[in-house]
Amino acid sequence: MYELRSVTKRYTRGKEAVHALDGIDLTIADGDRLVIQGPTGGGKSTLLQMLGGLDRPTSGEVVLDGTDLARLSEARLTKVRSENIGFVFQSFNLIPTLTAQENVETALVPLGVKAKERRERAAQALESVGLGERLGHLPGEMSGGQQQRVAIARALVRQPKVLLADEPTGNLDEGMRDEIMDVLERMWKELGLTFVMVTHDSAIARKAPRLATIRKGSITVRENAAS
Amino acid sequence: MFFTYLRRELRRRRRAALVVASGLALGIALVIVVDSVSSGMGKAQDTVLQSLYGLGTDMTVTKAASPTQDGSERPRFQFDARDDGSDEEQSSDRVMVRGFQTLSAATVTDVGGQNGVADAVGGLNLQVVKVSGQFTRGRFEQNGSGGTGRGPGGGQPSGEVKGGGAQFDVNSYSVFGTDVTKPALGPLTSSKITSGRAFTTSETDGKVAVVDSAYAKEKSLEVGSSLTVKGTAFSVIGIATADSGDPAADVYIPLEQAQTLADSADKVTTIYVKATDSQKIDSVKSAIQKNVSGTTVTTSTDLADTVSGSLSTASSLATTVGKWLSIVVLVAAFLVAGLLTSSAVSRRVREFGTLKALGWRSGRVTRQVVGEAMVNGLLGGVLGIALGLAGAYAVTAVSPTLQAQLGGGGAGGGSGGRGGFGGPGRQAASRTLDVALTAPVSPATVGLAVGLAVAGGLVAGAFGGWRASRLRPADALRRVE
Known part of the structure; x- marks a missing residue:
């Protein structure tokens, strides 16, 4: 379970001081599915990075299962990320020289999983997202939707508690978007994940059980009765 | 994963890898050629000195x-x-x-x-x-045939001395x-x-x-x-x-x-x-x-100082210009390798940021970068050793003749005269020897080349690794958005 208390993030862009997050309080229960929306530059991605332990708040607490990520050393934070959190990025962020299977394996490397087991688990993960026939393909040999499915397999192969997705369908056409959302929803249900997703897509937002909107660093959360 | 990733990255960036390896290879080859030619110069000088001293002599003593x-x-x-x-x-x-x-x-x-x-x-x-030879007296012959035969002074017979000599x-x-x-x-x-x-x-x-x-x-x-x-x-x-x-x-x-x-x-x-x-x-x-x-002692080192001519010129070229050229090229190659590796890391921030987001520790990412640089360095070493051996072989095959002038007006100064070096027949005048130059490559030279290749890889890896280790995942991901 996530608990964010008075989380503030300030940084400077040139000579300008930017308040990306301004005293945010937020609770995300285990197994929750939260969609974050808001205008560009409103602080959505910054919030996601705080949740993922990729960045630290200027002030406040980001507590995951009783541990304040803001206070952890870099090494501990890296461990938390490798064991508990899966990421899916808008640009897929696959290693272009590695095959689909090897890309998925990269998520298991920090856990010290042996090579043989790595290969098997990566193959299973790719199978589960419908890419069992594409294990040896390089990212450049696959469509955008297939690349994003590889990224989803990479995020889920180590069975994290939390899945954080930053505009996962932002670079995809409508058909692909639905395909990816179907995969993500299926995984969320099957694995009982806590799923937090940033999106601009209103169609996706409408289906979310909880919707958070960030504007100028402030957040409002509402339950979505329509979902 | 380390080797798979490394192999794939080197294949993907083979042009950059080749540039880095070529730069290092050039520097290493130059070091091998200069070192082997210097060694050949040393052998040539030893040959020259040995021709004066004979084997086993370390110094000569003559009267001051x-x-x-x-x-x-x-x-x-x-x-x-x-x-x-x-x-x-x-x-x-x-x-x-x-x-x-x-x-x-x-x-x-x-x-x-x-x-x-x-x-x-x-x-x-x-x-x-x-x-x-023959040394004979001259023969006096009178002038004329039955004439007066008297000179102007009268009384004296006139004529000339003919023949004789040596x-x-x-x-x-x-x-x-x-x-x-x-x-x-x-x-x-x-x-x-x-x-x-x-x-x-x-x-x-x-x-x-x-x-x-x-x-x-x-x-x-x-x-x-x-x-x-x-x-x-x-x-x-x-x-x-x-x-x-x-x-x-x-x-x-x-x-x-x-x-x-x-x-x-x-x-x-x-x-x-x-x-x-x-x-x-x-x-x-x-x-x-x-x-x-009352004695003058001349060692082979003293004697070597009196060697002039093209051997001396080539020797000083090898030890001064050659040495500095090697150092400059090596430093330049190290710097280029370092900067190219660092620049490659800059182009891969998203890649490394993603890996860090996935939980790769900085040390693992740095090792990957250093590993790639090391392979580039070793590749440069192999190329450089091959080039250097070829260069040294070419010098030995051509065997340019160098002239060594000994003693005389050389750097030996006062000792170059009659009181000088021990070689008989060498004291009064300078002499010239023709010596064929070879470029022997010793195992130590090859060891030095391997060491330089590793050092080049480490320097390049240090540049890139330092950059990679300082990369924060959030910054890396933010920069590409």
Whole structure:
């Protein structure tokens, strides 16, 4: 379970001081599915990075299962990320020289999983997202939707508690978007994940059980009765 | 995963990898060629010095130079003129100590007794000048045929001297009196006996001679021939051929015989010294100069300083320009490799940011970058060693001839004169030797090249690794959005 208390993030862009997050309080229960929306530059991605332990708040607490990520050393934070959190990025962020299977394996490397087991688990993960026939393909040999499915397999192969997705369908056409959302929803249900997703897509937002909107660093959360 | 990732990345960035490897290869090849050529120069200099000293000699001791004498010791020849028409041939030879400076034979014992001296042997270096020919008087012939035959003054017969004069040949050659009881030391060790035999240790009084092959050919001498020096006949027992360059002398005879010929009993011109430890030559030199007064000690290092000519020029080029060029190219190659690796990391921030987001520790990412740089470095090393070996092989195959000028007006200054270096026949004038340059590559040189390749890889890896380790995942991901 996530608990964010008075989380503030300030940084400077040139000579300008930017308040990306301004005293945010937020609770995300285990197994929750939260969609974050808001205008560009409103602080959505910054919030996601705080949740993922990729960045630290200027002030406040980001507590995951009783541990304040803001206070952890870099090494501990890296461990938390490798064991508990899966990421899916808008640009897929696959290693272009590695095959689909090897890309998925990269998520298991920090856990010290042996090579043989790595290969098997990566193959299973790719199978589960419908890419069992594409294990040896390089990212450049696959469509955008297939690349994003590889990224989803990479995020889920180590069975994290939390899945954080930053505009996962932002670079995809409508058909692909639905395909990816179907995969993500299926995984969320099957694995009982806590799923937090940033999106601009209103169609996706409408289906979310909880919707958070960030504007100028402030957040409002509402339950979505329509979902 | 480490090797798979590394292999794929190097294949993807093979052009950049080739640039980095080529830069390092160039620097490493240059180091190998310069090092091997320097080593070849050293060998060439050793050859030159060995031709003077002979094997095993670490230094020579000669009498300290004293003011030039008045020339009274220059050879003078006297011949009586014979009647015109006489075909009687007269000859006379003079035996002189080369440089006119001698040391007492007791000095050999003194030098041999110094700390650090393994052995010392004396030698007497002589120059023989032989003049032979016909010297006849002129014939007075009166002018006219039955005329008055008187000069203007009257009373005196007029006429002119006709005929007479001199027709002679001058033969100058060097003779070296060698201590036959110690055949392992001295200038004869720089020659090989190619015909006949060497002196035996019992031939101190023998009228025997070893003749240099070039002189023997010129004078049609062979083993068994007789050679007369100042009226003494010597039997030629061996023909010696210099290992390289000019021989130490034209004729070698036992020391005592040489002393008798030159009226220099118990005198030597040069003492050849072998040190107990080649690392202590300088201290032995100091000890001799301090304890044995009136001597000049010349080591091979001193002698090397007097080498001039293209060998010296090439040697100084190799040790100065070559060395600095190698350093500059290597530093440039290291820098380029470092900057290219660093720039490659900059282009891969999203990649490394993603890996860090997935939980890869900075150390693992850094190792990956350093690993790639190391492979580039080793690739450069392999290329550089191949290039360097090819360059060294080419130098050896071409074997350019270098000239070495020794002594004379060289850097030896005062010691270049008659009191100078130990080689007989070397003291009065400079001489020129032709030496073929080779470029031997030693295992140490190859080891150095491998070390440089590893160092190049580490330097490049340090640049890139430092950058990669400082990369924060959030910054990396933010920068590409």
